[in-house]
Amino acid sequence: MSKREFKSKGPELLADLAAHTAAISIELLNLDQDAAEQLGTELAERMAGHWGGQNLYFPMGLSLQLTKRDNQIYAEFDGMNHSDLARKYSVSVQWVYKIVKAVRRAEMARRQEDLFQE
Template identity: 60%
Template sequence: MSQLRSKAPELLTDLTEHIAVALCELVAMEAGKAEHVAKEVTERMAAHWGGQNVYFPMGQSVQLSRRDRQIYDGFNGTNHSELARQYGVSLQWIYKIVKAVRKEEIATRQGDMFGPVDEE
């Protein structure tokens, strides 16, 4: 348990940094202001969930980041290597992303074959 507590400040610092970067990238917030907002969000999350073990699920739809969507949208069936170089990831990672996004696309379009059936 003491090891978990010693990691807590590191977790909060990391969370603050990620929030600040996201604010700068996503809404073009000025770095100083983004840092202030990020600290405030982190403090509120710590006050609300402090002392609890929090699990962040990694569901299929959550894993599909904007970058993954861009990679998939740029995929033409033969440009795996080009995309790997462009995005700085391995060739295997490109295959994995294309497969995951394709699977998500198919699931979204098809729906559940074994879901509830309306009986008349």
């Protein structure tokens, strides 16, 4: 199926998925335009074949974004810069304390789990 046929026959969501996949493929994988468009179309067609007819909900990824932000705050934390980090990330100083404590606890749990793995 050509790109032109896909866009004219495919639902808007699938056409948008194909376009975004192509753009990311060019940006991150350095694919040429034709290969990127082919990859985008193939991915959209496969998703339609696998999940077609189902109602899907795509979360906004807020928890993933918060996790990234929290890890950045923890990485930049030096023990004395609570206020600076709070301003930089638009959170309260108390929230910085909670983030540092939570990430530290998660890191310790992960390390302990690694100790007992074979």
